[in-house]
Amino acid sequence: MPASARLWAEPVEVHRHVAYVASEPTLWPTLTGAETLDYLANLRGGCDLAYRDVLVRRFDFDTTKKIRALSKGNRQKVQLVAAFATRADVLILDEPTTGLDPLMEAAFRETVHEARDRGQTIFLSSHVLSEVELLCDRIGILRAGRLIDDGTLAELRHLSARTVEVTFGTPHVDVTLVRELPGVVVASMDERHLVLEVRGDMSPLLGVLARLPVTTLDSREPSLEEIFLVHYRRDVADPAGEPVAS
Amino acid sequence: MNSPDRSGSATRGMAVLMRRQLRANRMSLVVMTVLVAVTSLAQIQGYVSAFPNAALRQALLVPFADNGALRVLYGYPYDIGDATGWVSWRSMSVVEIVMAVWAMVVVSGALRGEEDVGRGELALSRPQPRRRWFAAALTATAVEAVVIGAVAVAAMAAVGVPQGLMTFGNCVELGLQVVLPALLFGAVAALTSQLLGTVRGARLAGAAVLAVAFMVRAVADTGSGIGWVRWLTPLGWFEQLRPPGVPPAAALLAILAGTAILVAVCLPVLSGRDIGRGLLPGHDARSPRRALLGTAWQAAVRDELPQLGTWLVAAVACATLMGGLARTVIDFVRDNPAIARVLGRGVAVDGYVAAMFSLAQVVAALLAVALVAAARGEEATGRLEILLAMPRTRVGWLVGRVTLAAAAAALLALVAAGGLWVGAELSGERLDVGSLLMAAGNCIPVIVVTAGFAGFVFGVAPRAVASGYALVVVAYLWDAVGALFAVPAWTLNLSPFHAVARVPLEPFTAAPAVVLGLLGAALFTVGLVEFRHRDLVTG
Numbered sequence: 077m078p079a080s081a082r083l084w085a086e087p088v089e090v091h092r093h094v095a096y097v098a099s100e101p102t103l104w105p106t107l108t109g110a111e112t113l114d115y116l117a118n119l120r121g122g123c124d125l126a127y128r129d130v131l132v133r134r135f136d137f138d139t140t141k142k143i144r145a146l147s148k149g150n151r152q153k154v155q156l157v158a159a160f161a162t163r164a165d166v167l168i169l170d171e172p173t174t175g176l177d178p179l180m181e182a183a184f185r186e187t188v189h190e191a192r193d194r195g196q197t198i199f200l201s202s203h204v205l206s207e208v209e210l211l212c213d214r215i216g217i218l219r220a221g222r223l224i225d226d227g228t229l230a231e232l233r234h235l236s237a238r239t240v241e242v243t244f245g246t247p248h249v250d251v252t253l254v255r256e257l258p259g260v261v262v263a264s265m266d267e268r269h270l271v272l273e274v275r276g277d278m279s280p281l282l283g284v285l286a287r288l289p290v291t292t293l294d295s296r297e298p299s300l301e302e303i304f305l306v307h308y309r310r311d312v313a314d315p316a317g318e319p320v321a322s
Numbered sequence: 323m324n325s326p327d328r329s330g331s332a333t334r335g336m337a338v339l340m341r342r343q344l345r346a347n348r349m350s351l352v353v354m355t356v357l358v359a360v361t362s363l364a365q366i367q368g369y370v371s372a373f374p375n376a377a378l379r380q381a382l383l384v385p386f387a388d389n390g391a392l393r394v395l396y397g398y399p400y401d402i403g404d405a406t407g408w409v410s411w412r413s414m415s416v417v418e419i420v421m422a423v424w425a426m427v428v429v430s431g432a433l434r435g436e437e438d439v440g441r442g443e444l445a446l447s448r449p450q451p452r453r454r455w456f457a458a459a460l461t462a463t464a465v466e467a468v469v470i471g472a473v474a475v476a477a478m479a480a481v482g483v484p485q486g487l488m489t490f491g492n493c494v495e496l497g498l499q500v501v502l503p504a505l506l507f508g509a510v511a512a513l514t515s516q517l518l519g520t521v522r523g524a525r526l527a528g529a530a531v532l533a534v535a536f537m538v539r540a541v542a543d544t545g546s547g548i549g550w551v552r553w554l555t556p557l558g559w560f561e562q563l564r565p566p567g568v569p570p571a572a573a574l575l576a577i578l579a580g581t582a583i584l585v586a587v588c589l590p591v592l593s594g595r596d597i598g599r600g601l602l603p604g605h606d607a608r609s610p611r612r613a614l615l616g617t618a619w620q621a622a623v624r625d626e627l628p629q630l631g632t633w634l635v636a637a638v639a640c641a642t643l644m645g646g647l648a649r650t651v652i653d654f655v656r657d658n659p660a661i662a663r664v665l666g667r668g669v670a671v672d673g674y675v676a677a678m679f680s681l682a683q684v685v686a687a688l689l690a691v692a693l694v695a696a697a698r699g700e701e702a703t704g705r706l707e708i709l710l711a712m713p714r715t716r717v718g719w720l721v722g723r724v725t726l727a728a729a730a731a732a733l734l735a736l737v738a739a740g741g742l743w744v745g746a747e748l749s750g751e752r753l754d755v756g757s758l759l760m761a762a763g764n765c766i767p768v769i770v771v772t773a774g775f776a777g778f779v780f781g782v783a784p785r786a787v788a789s790g791y792a793l794v795v796v797a798y799l800w801d802a803v804g805a806l807f808a809v810p811a812w813t814l815n816l817s818p819f820h821a822v823a824r825v826p827l828e829p830f831t832a833a834p835a836v837v838l839g840l841l842g843a844a845l846f847t848v849g850l851v852e853f854r855h856r857d858l859v860t861g
Contacts, residue, residue: 088713096711102704105438105520106625110610118616119712138607144520145606155708168711 095120095164099171099201101151105144109154112143116158128161134183149175160187167191167198173207185211205300215300217307224307229300236298236306237261237273240281244268245289253284332454339458340465343432347466353792354424355470358417358500359477360799365413366482369405379403391646391749394540397561405487406496406566409478414499418560419532421470421500422507425463426528429508432459434515434524437598452592460512460585467504471497488566495565502563502577506556507532509584516591519600522628529632556580618709619722626696630730633689634737637682641738644678645745645753652751672757675742676827679761682738683819684798686731686765687772691790693727694776698787704860716854720777724846728773735765757826764825767838768818774842774849781849784859 083090103112113132117123132139135153143151152175159167173181188211191198202208208215209229216226225232247267255262259275274281278295285293298306344351373379383402393399396415401407433456475497482488507528514527535555542551542558552558553576562573591601614624623630648671655670697720700706710716739758746753776790801819814820821834 088715091711091713094711096708098704098708098711100704103708104621104625104705107615108608108610111612111615114610114612115615115621116708116712119618119709119714121713140607140609142606142608145604 092121093165095159095162095167097152097155097159097167097169097172099174101148101155101175103143103151103154106142108140108142109137109146109150110139112154113139113158113161117161120162123158123161124163125161127163128157131157131160131187134187135180136183147175149177149180152176153180156184156187160191163194163196165196167196168201169198170201171203172200173202173204181207205304209300217304219307225303232300232303233297236303237275238278238298239263239296240272240274240278241292241294242270242272242285242290243292244270245291249288251288254281257281257284335454336458336461339455340462343459343462344466346432347428347462349788349792350424350428351466351469353795354421354466355473356799357795358421358470359474360803361417362409362413362474362478362496362500363481364803365409366405366478366485366487368412369408369487370485389647389650390544391643391650393543395643395647397539397557398543400561400564401566404566405482406492407564409482409488410496410499410563410565414496414565415561417474417500418503418557419536421467421504422532423529425467425504425508426511426514426525426532428463428466429459429511430515430521430524430528432462433512434518434600435521438521453589456512456588456592460508463508464505467501467508470504471501474500492566495563495567495569498569499560499563499565503556503560506577506581506584509581509588512588513584513591515600516588516595517601519598519602519604523600523604526628526632617722618714618719619726622693622697622700622723622726626693626730629692629696630689633685633692633730634734637685637734637738638741641678641682641741642745642748645742645747646749648674648742648746648753649749649751671751671753672826675753675757675761676824678742679735679738679765680801680819680824682735682762683765683768683822684794685738686734686769687794688791689734690727690731690769690773691776691787691794693730694724694773694780694790695787697723697727698780698784701784701858702860704858707858707860710858717850720780720850720853724773724777724780727776728769731769731773732762732766735762735769738762754826760830761825764822764830764835767822767835767842770842771818771838771845772842774844774846778845778849781852781856784856 104115107115113128117125117128135157137150137153137157141150143154146154152172156169156172159169173184176184188198188200192213198211200208200212212229214226214228215232216223217232218224227234245268249268251262251265251270254260254270254272257280259277260281261273263271263273265271272281274295373383380403383399396411399407399411402411475493478488478493478496479490482493483490510531511524511528514524514531515521518524518527535557538551538555539557539561542548542555543561545551552561556577559573559576559580563569564573595601614620651674652670700709700723706719709719739762743753743755743758772790772794775793776787779787779789797817798819801814801817804814804817804820815834818838821838823829823831823834
C-alpha cells in the first residue's frame with residue numbers, strides 16, 4: 077500500500093505520531109487548564125510531563141483557571157503546551173500564534189526551535205508571513221487548495237525579482253542602456269532616483285552602472301510578502317490562499 | 323461602517339433579532355404546539371369517556387377530590403365536575419410545568435447560551451443595543467408561547483364546543499393557563515441568565531425556582547386551612563385562574579406584575595454587567611479534579627453530570643409521587659365493583675405500573691436523544707476536531723457516546739422503578755420488585771431504537787439530531803391518541819411505544835423487543851459508517 081493510502085487507512089496509527097493545534101481554541105469550558113492538559117494527555121496516551129511543566133512556566137500559563145474564563149490567547153497556550161509536550165514526530169500548527177502577545181510569540185519561537193533541534197517536523201500554517209520567514213526552513217504557498225510553489229526562502233526568491241535602487245550624482249542621467257538589459261525592468265524613475273526590478277544575474281547591470289555617476293546603490297531581496305503577492309496577483313479573481321511552511 | 327439609520331433601525335434591528343430567535347426555536351415550537359394541543363384534547367376525550375353521565379360523575383369524582391398524592395401532582399381539584407375544570411386540573415397542571423421548563427430553556431439559551439458560545443459579543447458589537455437584544459429574545463419567546471396557546475385553544479374549541487362541554491370563552495381561559503406560565507418563567511430564566519455566568523447554571527437555577535414553587539404549591543393544596551400559601555408560589559397563581567370562570571383580577575395581577583418585576587430587575591443588571599459574565603461571581607479557578615478524564619466517554623459523563631443529575635432526580639421525584647398514588651388508583655378500582663370484577667386486584671396494580679412505565683419510556687427515550695444531542699454539541703463547537711486529531715477512532719468515540727446515552731436512559735428507567743416502589747411503600751402499598759424490574763427492562767428496546775435513530779441522524783444529517791425529540795413525541799402521541807382515531811392496528815405498531823408489551827400488565831414479548839433492538843443496531847451501524855466518511859460539521 078502506498079504511504080498516502082496508509083495515511084487514510086490507519087488514521088489512529090498516523091495520529092500517534094502527530095500533534096495538532098487547531099486555529100480555533102475551542103476547548104471544554106468547564107475544565108481547568110490543568111484538567112484539560114491531563115485530558116488531552118490521556119486521550120493521546122501519555123506526554124513528556126517534565127517538559128510540559130517547563131512549557132507551562134515558559135508560556136506563563138495559570139493552569140488553575142477554567143477554560144471558560146480564559147482569553148483566546150490563553151486558550152491557545154493550552155493547545156500549544158499540550159501539542160509540544162507530546163514530543164510527537166510531526167506537529168501540525170494551524171495559525172498557532174493568533175491571540176498571543178509578543179512575549180508569548182517569542183516563547184513560541186523558542187519552543188519551535190527546540191522541537192526542530194530534536195528532529196521533530198513542524199507544519200506551520202500562517203498568514204503572518206514575518207513569522208514564516210523567521211521560523212521555516214521550507215515554505216509552500218497554497219492557493220485555492222493547491223500547492224503552487226514550494227522550496228526554501230532562497231529558492232522562492234529565485235523566481236522573483238530583487239529590487240535595486242540607484243541614486244545618481246547628476247540629474248537626468250541617460251539610462252537607455254539600463255532599459256535595454258535583459259531581465260531588468262524600470263519600476264520608477266525621477267530626476268536622480270531609479271528603482272529597478274532585476275531577475276537573474278546582476279553583473280550586466282553592474283557593468284552598465286559602473287559607467288554612470290552613481291552615488292548610492294541599494295539592492296534587497298524580495299520579502300516573502302512580495303513573493304506571495306507575485307503569486308497571487310497572477311490571478312486576482314482567485315480566492316485568497318495561505319502559505320504553508322515546514 | 324455605515325452610520326445606522328436611526329429612524330428605521332430600531333424596528334428593523336428588532337425584527338432581525340426576533341426572526342433569528344424564532345428560526346432557532348422552530349423545531350421546539352412545532353413539537354410543543356403539537357404536544358400541548360394533543361395533551362389538552364386528550365383530557366376532553368378522557369372526561370367524556372370516564373364520566374358518561376352526571377350521576378356517575380359525582381360518584382366517581384369523590385376519591386379524586388380527597389386524595390393527597392393527586393393534589394400534590396395536579397393541584398387542588400376545584401371544579402373537576404365540569405369539563406373545563408377537569409381539563410384544567412388534569413392537563414393544564416402538567417402543561418404549565420412543561421411550558422415553564424420550555425420557556426426557561428429557550429430564554430436562557432437565547433440570552434446566556436449565545437453569550438456562552440461567544441456569539442453574544444458578536445451580536446452586541448453590531449449597532450444593536452443590549453436591551454433590544456434582550457427584548458427580542460423575550461418577545462420571540464412570548465410570541466411562540468402565544469402561538470402554542472392559540473393552537474391549543476383552537477383545538478379544544480374544535481372538539482369541546484360542538485359537544486357542548488365548554489364555551490369558546492372557557493377554552494381561552496384554559497389557554498391562559500398555557501401561555502402565562504411561559505411568560506412568567508421565561509422572565510425567571512431571563513433573570514437567572516443575568517445572575518449566572520453559564521447557560522447550565524442559569525437553567526439549573528431556573529429549575530430550582532420551579533421545584534420550590536411546585537413544593538410550596540403542593541403543600542398549600544394538601545394542607546388544610548393554609549390556602550393562603552398558594553399566593554406565595556407562581557404555580558398557585560396559575561391554579562387560582564380556575565377555569566371555568568372569569569380569571570380573578572388578583573391572580574392575573576400577581577402573574578403579570580411578577581413577570582414585569584422580574585424583567586425590570588434584569589434591565590439594570592443587563593446594562594451594568596460584563597458580557598459573557600453573570601452578576602454573581604463564578605468560580606473560575608480551582609485545583610484540578612482529575613477523575614473521569616481518561617477517555618472521551620468518561621469526560622462526557624463528567625461534562626453531562628449536572629444535566630444527567632437533573633433528569634434522574636426529576637425522574638425519581640415524579641416516580642415517587644406516582645408510586646404514592648398507586649394505592650388510591652387501586653382502591654378506586656376496587657371500590658368500583660364493575661371495573662374490579664373485570665380486572666381483578668392484581669391486574670389493577672400491574673396496569674398501574676405498566677401505565678407509569680409507558681411514561682417512563684418516553685422520558686428515558688428523550689434523555690437518550692438529549693445525550694446524543696450533547697455529543698453533537700461537541701462536534702458543533704469544534705472540540706471534536708481536537709479530539710479526533712488524537713490517536714482515537716471515530717467509531718470508538720461515537721459508540722462510546724451513543725452507548726452512554728442508552729445506558730443513562732436505562733438507568734433512568736431503573737431509578738424510576740425504585741421511585742415507584744418507595745412511593746408506593748410510603749403510601750402502604752407493596753409493589754412487586756420483580757414486576758418493576760421487568761417493566762424497567764422492558765424500556766430497553768425503546769431506548770435502543772431511539773439511541774440508534776439519534777446515532778443514525780448524527781451520522782447522516784448531524785445538524786438535525788434534535789429531530790430525535792420530535793420523533794419520540796410523535797411516536798408517543800401516535801401510541802397515545804392513535805387508538806382514539808381507530809386507525810389500523812399495524813399503523814399503531816409503527817410506534818415503538820405501542821409495539822412493546824405493556825409489562826407487567828401483559829407478559830414480556832420477545833419479538834417486538836428483538837425487532838426494535840435489531841432496528842436500533844442497524845440504524846446506528848448506518849450512522850457509524852456515514853460518520854466515518856463524512857466531514858465534521860461545525861456551527
